[in-house]
Amino acid sequence: MIIDTDPGVDDAIAILMALASPDVEVVGLTSVGGNVPRARTTRNALALLQAAGRSDIPVAKGASRPLRGRYAYAPQFHGPGGLSLRLREPVTVPIAEGAVEFLYSGLTYDLGETTLVALGPLTNLARLLWQRPIALEQARNIVVMGGAVDGPGNVTPKAEFNIYCDPVAAEIVLASGLPVTLVDLPACRQVSIGREEALGLRSEHPLGKLTLDLLQGWFRKGPARERFEFYDPLAMALALDPVVATVAKVDLDVGLEENDSWGETTITGGPGEITLLQQVDSGRFFRLLAGTLEIEGLPAS
Numbered sequence: 001m002i003i004d005t006d007p008g009v010d011d012a013i014a015i016l017m018a019l020a021s022p023d024v025e026v027v028g029l030t031s032v033g034g035n036v037p038r039a040r041t042t043r044n045a046l047a048l049l050q051a052a053g054r055s056d057i058p059v060a061k062g063a064s065r066p067l068r069g070r071y072a073y074a075p076q077f078h079g080p081g082g083l084s085l086r087l088r089e090p091v092t093v094p095i096a097e098g099a100v101e102f103l104y105s106g107l108t109y110d111l112g113e114t115t116l117v118a119l120g121p122l123t124n125l126a127r128l129l130w131q132r133p134i135a136l137e138q139a140r141n142i143v144v145m146g147g148a149v150d151g152p153g154n155v156t157p158k159a160e161f162n163i164y165c166d167p168v169a170a171e172i173v174l175a176s177g178l179p180v181t182l183v184d185l186p187a188c189r190q191v192s193i194g195r196e197e198a199l200g201l202r203s204e205h206p207l208g209k210l211t212l213d214l215l216q217g218w219f220r221k222g223p224a225r226e227r228f229e230f231y232d233p234l235a236m237a238l239a240l241d242p243v244v245a246t247v248a249k250v251d252l253d254v255g256l257e258e259n260d261s262w263g264e265t266t267i268t269g270g271p272g273e274i275t276l277l278q279q280v281d282s283g284r285f286f287r288l289l290a291g292t293l294e295i296e297g298l299p300a301s
């Protein structure tokens with residue numbers, strides 16, 4: 001698995017899920033600007049891997065700017081540094097290869113074997129399509145967290161953060177005909193946890209403890225925060241266990257009109273190449289989260 005990411009509290013939890021999954025080999029992370037600037041998402045990726053004892057996993061630096069416009073950044077949600085806890089400064093550095101080249105070599109090395117999970121703005125994937133058109137076709141599966149297809153957005157009334165940050169890239173990826181699985185906001189909102197419940201969770205697993213430090217830290221840093229929604233962790237769950245949700249096959253359009261439809265995702269027809277999540281089996285999601293990270297006290301565990 002390769003994870004394209006902008007950590008981010010929920011990105012970090014999703015990455016820890018993959019690291020704790022016995023059947024998954026994480027071959028690398030590629031960073032992208034999004035929740036915080038690219039320099040910081042890259043640092044967070046390295047620091048998280050170090051805290052998890054997995055500094056052997058390479059981090060390749062990706063885009064610091066979208067194809068058009070600017071990343072919105074979300075420090076109010078994730079914290080000024082992008083995470084809800086202080087991690088030791090990484091002693092490792094990103095590899096010399098950039099994200100596009102790393103994705104190209106990773107996807108074409110083991111043809112049809114590598115799952116790509118994209119948890120941030122889609123700039124790196126769009127650039128890969130442009131520079132190395134055949135690479136994404138070699139993925140075993142492409143899972144993207146993004147969009148608010150049939151429900152309210154979280155940046156504008158209809159736009160979700162990852163797509164809003166780089167709608168041009170999103171349009172390139174989602175209109176490419178590639179079989180992308182889209183885990184959108186209405187799906188993610190079906191898996192959330194309240195403050196009291198989250199603060200009562202326990203784990204003895206090192207990666208489970210780190211997950212809870214992130215989750216509980218997020219609640220402690222914001223006394224008014226009442227619920228945490230598992231956005232990127234649901235995308236990871238789908239990659240690990242595709243039956244965690246029902247799906248529909250659709251065609252999608254991404255709005256590109258500034259100050260109007262910017263970043264909105266709309267169904268234009270179907271059946272199409274995009275697999276869009278519908279009903280999430282929240283019990284199954286929480287059992288997966290609890291099982292991989294050995295967390296006690298989750299809703300269905």
Ligand code: BDR
Nearest residue numbers: 008010011119161162231
């Ligand atoms: C998405 O935006 C980011 O803030 C989260 O990490 C997630 O990828 C949710 O809209």
Ligand code: CA
Nearest residue numbers: 008011119120
């Ligand atoms: Ca993210």
